[in-house]
Amino acid sequence: MPANKKLLILPGDGIGPEVMHQVERVIEWFDKRRIATFDVTEDLVGGAAYDAHGTPLHNDTMRRALEADAVLFGAVGGPKWESLPFGLRPERGLLRLRKEMDLFANLRPAMVFDALIGASTLRPEVIRGLDIMIVRELTGGVYFGEPRGIETLPDGTRRGVNTQVYTTPEIVRVARVAFELARKRHGKVHSVEKANVMESGELWREEVQKLRDAEYPDIELHHMYADNCAMQLVRNPKQFDVIVTDNLFGDLLSDCAAMLTGSLGMLPSASLGAADSSGRRRALYEPVHGSAPDIAGQNKANPLACLLSFAMMLRYSFDMGQEASLVENAVKRALDAGVRTADLVQGGTKTVSCSEMGDAILKELDRLA
Numbered sequence: 507m508p509a510n511k512k513l514l515i516l517p518g519d520g521i522g523p524e525v526m527h528q529v530e531r532v533i534e535w536f537d538k539r540r541i542a543t544f545d546v547t548e549d550l551v552g553g554a555a556y557d558a559h560g561t562p563l564h565n566d567t568m569r570r571a572l573e574a575d576a577v578l579f580g581a582v583g584g585p586k587w588e589s590l591p592f593g594l595r596p597e598r599g600l601l602r603l604r605k606e607m608d609l610f611a612n613l614r615p616a617m618v619f620d621a622l623i624g625a626s627t628l629r630p631e632v633i634r635g636l637d638i639m640i641v642r643e644l645t646g647g648v649y650f651g652e653p654r655g656i657e658t659l660p661d662g663t664r665r666g667v668n669t670q671v672y673t674t675p676e677i678v679r680v681a682r683v684a685f686e687l688a689r690k691r692h693g694k695v696h697s698v699e700k701a702n703v704m705e706s707g708e709l710w711r712e713e714v715q716k717l718r719d720a721e722y723p724d725i726e727l728h729h730m731y732a733d734n735c736a737m738q739l740v741r742n743p744k745q746f747d748v749i750v751t752d753n754l755f756g757d758l759l760s761d762c763a764a765m766l767t768g769s770l771g772m773l774p775s776a777s778l779g780a781a782d783s784s785g786r787r788r789a790l791y792e793p794v795h796g797s798a799p800d801i802a803g804q805n806k807a808n809p810l811a812c813l814l815s816f817a818m819m820l821r822y823s824f825d826m827g828q829e830a831s832l833v834e835n836a837v838k839r840a841l842d843a844g845v846r847t848a849d850l851v852q853g854g855t856k857t858v859s860c861s862e863m864g865d866a867i868l869k870e871l872d873r874l875a
């Protein structure tokens with residue numbers, strides 16, 4: 507028997523715990539069916555960790571994350587913690603996990619389920635069959651660049667500074683992930699920056715092109731400015747296969763892409779590090795939606811992005827493609843059957859709660875297994 511897979515679950519704040527609870531039910535289902543057993547540890551992150559320990563990520567939690575085979579993350583943040591000093595805010599917990607686990611490649615797939623075509627604000631023909639993979643650089647750029655800070659000037663006014671910075675290795679390693687994914691998909695990559703106004707964008711463009719010419723001549727590479735990409739995503743999103751972009755543009759463009767699929771509540775993500783000599787990668791999986799404090803604790807949230815993140819974990823961390831498809835199919839069938847949380851509701855469908863969506867997924871899993 508191979509050792510059980512070590513999973514660290516960090517539900518976090520807001521709707522994080524309630525959507526994560528539905529994933530825990532699916533983990534129990536896998537265990538009961540003897541499909542897979544996970545050694546699960548749960549811990550605090552974000553505002554919840556701050557309330558308990560005075561820090562958004564305790565050092566013990568950081569250590570557990572580094573030792574785990576995979577981390578499942580819910581969401582962090584909320585009005586309660588917004589006035590804390592910058593370094594203690596809930597988001598710092600997530601950013602520290604990304605940085606110290608060196609999770610440089612963030613995969614955010616935007617896929618439209620047929621049953622949800624009517625839930626999108628775009629016309630059906632624009633989004634039917636949509637399948638985009640956004641690869642966002644996650645440990646560099648303006649999120650981490652130095653110098654940063656707010657200073658008071660001699661005249662009493664203040665100055666806020668952040669730095670956008672990228673090096674060749676940082677660009678090359680994330681571009682490589684995008685090219686490899688494109689090879690398994692439709693062979694097309696759009697590299698997105700603002701080379702027209704930023705030197706870091708010019709470097710990005712040159713390095714991505716060099717890598718393509720040297721190692722991926724089979725891939726069709728396009729360069730696009732980030733503002734144009736935002737426009738093209740709503741004008742004609744099906745022109746894209748894989749998009750590779752920096753940390754900040756990736757943050758914006760993935761929210762935009764999420765809405766093409768009908769709801770921010772549908773988008774999962776995987777954050778991956780480099781493979782070590784044994785092929786093991788550090789990895790964290792999280793829904794792209796945030797903590798949604800306005801609906802937290804009301805059992806209204808859509809747990810599907812979190813469940814689909816769990817499916818990505820099965821596929822990318824544990825090479826369990828079949829089991830991942832099982833979860834994805836259960837989601838598809840529940841949606842086909844008209845099961846909708848409030849964010850997805852259309853005329854003629856009935857609204858279910860977060861836990862009722864969980865019930866529906868378990869019922870579909872029973873049927874499929």
Ligand code: IPM
Binds near residue numbers: 597794
């Ligand atoms: C995301 C989020 C985070 C980010 C926040 C919560 C720090 O918006 O994962 O997209 O900006 O990266």
Ligand code: MG
Binds near residue numbers: 757758761
């Ligand atoms: Mg974001």
